[in-house]
Amino acid sequence: IDVGTGMTPLVKAERLGRRLGLKNLYLKNDAVNMPTLSFKDRVVSVALTRARELGFTTVSCASTGNLANSTAAIAAHAGLDCVIFIPADLEAGKVLGSLIYNPIVMAVEGNYDQVNRLCAEVADRYGWGFVNINLRPYYAEGSKTLAYEVVEQLGWQLPDQVVIPLASGSLYTKIYKGFQEFVKVGLVAEKPVTFHGAQAQGCAPIAQAFREGRDFVTPVKPNTIAKSIAIGNPADGIYALEIARKTGGQIATATDPEIIAGIKLLAETEGIFTETAGGTTIAVLKHLAEAGHLDPEAVTVAYITGNGLKTQEAVQAQVGHPLLISPKLESFEQALERARTLERLDWQEASV
Known part of the structure; x- marks a missing residue:
């Protein structure tokens, strides 16, 4: 059944990469997938x-x-x-x-x-x-296409490290399986790929098990704005744990405010408006980079799995308001100066 699904952009994220200290950062952007804007x-x-x-x-x-x-x-x-x-x-x-x-x-x-x-x-x-x-x-097999396409879009090579949102764990495990299948059939040379996982702190059963060194996942009751990955009893959680550990990866979390900040960071640096799952991925990508868990020179792929137009409530109170002006040049110039002053103050506060 073909409705135009797949072969979404693999974006070289130059500006976001500079902000995070990652020289070869790519974003697999399923926020523009067809027909409903998610993986x-x-x-x-x-x-x-x-x-x-x-x-x-x-x-x-x-x-x-x-x-x-x-x-x-x-x-x-x-x-x-x-x-x-x-x-x-x-x-x-x-x-x-x-x-x-x-x-x-x-x-x-x-x-x-x-x-x-x-x-x-x-x-x-x-x-x-x-x-x-x-x-x-x-x-579940449909998720492997996110591995196949990344290999092709990177010029028939594997990335060095990936960051993937975790809900049931199926996406994470099937991307791993997709890479392995391309190696087995000889379409790509084998090399280690480090698998990192991202969960919302308000629903992080896999991350908790990883942190505590457990080989089983204890169900939790979800409490997060990231509803699209809020699965408290993940069916493939134990397999995600196995992959993270054997590839040397991390499974980390982001708070709800960090998720919102991740959505805004991606939008203002790369022009991609993602939903809360993507915000979780970007927030965890930032954490991993700051903690030294990511090689800054390596080819890094972060998976953006859905479109922000679906979850506008999450950021509505965090993006400000348009400037109301009269249809006069003087009114415009006054508003522009106010906006630029506020922008300078925001930058000074951030630098402090």
């Missing part, structure tokens, strides 16, 4: 292609937003009936981004893990094709 379009394209092959006529998902948008859109394109399940407190942009495709939307009073448990019961009772339950093996 989930990849996994759903694969899952629904297989669902149609297997004869499913109704497809569904449990979602924190992006997966719901993708499932609804691609099901509409494929002519499949669609029922999606989301937490009732989801961001308005993501709710609208599903409703526009006219699926049946169930807003569940509970967190994602509760939504997912309900969906497992529904899948068993009704026999629908749930992309992240009974179709999960196919859905």
Whole structure:
């Protein structure tokens, strides 16, 4: 089922790299993926292609937003009936981004893990094709395309180090698998790639297990603005731990204010407006660089997985307001001087 998904830009992030002291920083920008502006379009394209092959006529998902948008859109394109399940407190942009495709939307009073448990019961009772339950093996394979494309866009070579957001852990583990597959079939020379993971501090079960040296993940109750990665009981968490440790990587966290700062930093340096998952990635990228966990000379790829237009509430109070002026040159010049004075004061405060 082809709706134009994939081959998103790999952006050489010169300005952000200078801010962070990274000379060869690249951003894999799935904030412009098709059709719904997140990496989930990849996994759903694969899952629904297989669902149609297997004869499913109704497809569904449990979602924190992006997966719901993708499932609804691609099901509409494929002519499949669609029922999606989301937490009732989801961001308005993501709710609208599903409703526009006219699926049946169930807003569940509970967190994602509760939504997912309900969906497992529904899948068993009704026999629908749930992309992240009974179709999960196919859905998960779609994430490997983020590895394949980066290899090709880097001139058929592996990066040296990557930073990837962690929710269920599936994306992280499948990018690793994608790199390994290209090595096995001889499309790229083998070399070590260090895998770093990023979680929101308010939902960080994998990071907690990593920090404490555990080989198991203890579920947590999510409490973060980064709803798209707020999975308290990650299905692939133990595999993410294994990959981080064997590649010499770190799994680190960012607070909600740091996530917002990450969104703003990416926007003002590279012109990319990402959602909270991407803000988490940038905030953790900054932490890792400052702590010396990243080689400043190495080829670094950070994965930006979704578009900020979906989560505008997260930054709305942090970006200021337009300057109201009358249609006169004098009014404009006065406002411009005020703006530049405030900008100078902000820079002085930041330097202190």
